Amino acid sequence: MRWILYILIFLVLLLMAGYLFPREVSLERSIYIDRPPQTVFPYVNNFRKFNSWSPWRNIDPAMEYKYSGPEAGVGASMSWHGENSKEGGGTQTITASTPNSLVQTDLDFGDGSEATAEFKLQEQNGGTQVSWSFNTDTGGGPRERWMGLAIKKMVGESYEQGLTKLKQLMESSAKTNEVNERKNSDTTDSVSDIPSDVDDAMGGGPQGVQSEMRNQQQEEAGETEENETGDQKENEQP
Numbered sequence: 001m002r003w004i005l006y007i008l009i010f011l012v013l014l015l016m017a018g019y020l021f022p023r024e025v026s027l028e029r030s031i032y033i034d035r036p037p038q039t040v041f042p043y044v045n046n047f048r049k050f051n052s053w054s055p056w057r058n059i060d061p062a063m064e065y066k067y068s069g070p071e072a073g074v075g076a077s078m079s080w081h082g083e084n085s086k087e088g089g090g091t092q093t094i095t096a097s098t099p100n101s102l103v104q105t106d107l108d109f110g111d112g113s114e115a116t117a118e119f120k121l122q123e124q125n126g127g128t129q130v131s132w133s134f135n136t137d138t139g140g141g142p143r144e145r146w147m148g149l150a151i152k153k154m155v156g157e158s159y160e161q162g163l164t165k166l167k168q169l170m171e172s173s174a175k176t177n178e179v180n181e182r183k184n185s186d187t188t189d190s191v192s193d194i195p196s197d198v199d200d201a202m203g204g205g206p207q208g209v210q211s212e213m214r215n216q217q218q219e220e221a222g223e224t225e226e227n228e229t230g231d232q233k234e235n236e237q238p
Helices: 004-019 037-043 141-190 195-199 205-236
Strands: 024-034 064-068 077-081 089-098 102-110 114-124 127-137
Touching: 024 141, 037 114, 037 127, 037 141, 077 127
Parallel strands: none
Antiparallel strands: 024 127, 064 077, 077 089, 089 102, 102 114, 114 127
């Protein structure tokens, strides 16, 4: 029976060790995006756009999302709920918003636990350094402090995935725009690159073609008149 006592002592020590961990969980993840802050900002200041790159958006296809308040900025709110979802439910609300530089949110997970999150955008070499931070108070108990370690790991991984998706979304859309602009430019150049001698021969465009055709018709009409005059003169000779 002594081994049972050892197990109990070990569990007590393990539980008490939780007090060695801070009750507050804080973390931050950053990424560089090769797009200016004014392009990135709408995707962290608007929950509908946030869900286009959110690391949690596709975890549960049955998850329901509801939006309230203004579409973007302070007061904008998003709630989520899943009947059988591991993600549970909760609400996130924007509490502070500074154009192209800062967005702060409050999170309520619906079970009494709360947290805050913050996006910081800093212009750097024509792009944006995006920092996403998270903070929550797990409570004073040792069990909650142990849970704080798991929360820090899971949230940190999710933030990294989300920022990577945001980077891909921003930079891929930029490349798509560049390709479209290049195609449009190539189309314009193909028209403007007509050799000058051809352009001169055409009279400089559709109007020139019309003029050329009109001149040709006039020349043909003149030749016809000359031929008719010559024929008449031949017939009048004795």
